[in-house]
Amino acid sequence: MSKFSADRLEGLDYDFTGIPANDGGMCTGKGYVPEPTKAREQAFRALAVKVGKIAELPPEKQAAAYAKDPELGDEAMLTALADFCGGHPSKEELAQLPPRALLAFSQWISTEVFNPKDSTTSPRR
Numbered sequence: 001m002s003k004f005s006a007d008r009l010e011g012l013d014y015d016f017t018g019i020p021a022n023d024g025g026m027c028t029g030k031g032y033v034p035e036p037t038k039a040r041e042q043a044f045r046a047l048a049v050k051v052g053k054i055a056e057l058p059p060e061k062q063a064a065a066y067a068k069d070p071e072l073g074d075e076a077m078l079t080a081l082a083d084f085c086g087g088h089p090s091k092e093e094l095a096q097l098p099p100r101a102l103l104a105f106s107q108w109i110s111t112e113v114f115n116p117k118d119s120t121t122s123p124r125r
Contacts, residue, residue: 009116014089014105021096029093034086036113044084047071048110081106 012033019027036044050072054065066072071080082091094102 010112012109012112014109016089016093016097016101016105019097019101022098023096025096027093027096027101029089029096031088033088033109036084036086040084040086041113044080044110045114047077047080081109085109 012035014029014031014033016027016029021027050069054062054072057065070076078091078094082089082094089105094105097105
């Protein structure tokens with residue numbers, strides 16, 4: 001009989017070192033994202049719903065929709081992602097990332113938290 005154990009979940013380790021930073025240096029973030037609390041998950045999901053609704057708008061209306069909601073500005077989004085991650089990585093470490101790397105990290109952490117896979121089974125489908 002198999003049983004579930006939390007040690008079967010993959011860790012939430014990240015390493016931004018070696019990625020060229022926005023300021024011309026190198027990114028410095030490296031560590032472990034602590035398991036998000038229910039409150040942090042709910043806040044992040046609420047923000048994702050807002051972003052999703054804007055993404056459904058025609059491209060020419062999206063920029064205006066983002067501009068109308070201060071919760072969706074660049075600084076607010078960095079803060080929300082850092083809060084979701086419990087400050088690991090920090091907002092400053094996230095801000096160092098170039099746009100594609102930031103988006104990739106955001107998608108990775110979202111998938112790992114909201115669709116975790118058992119490290120003893122085959123990859124996600």
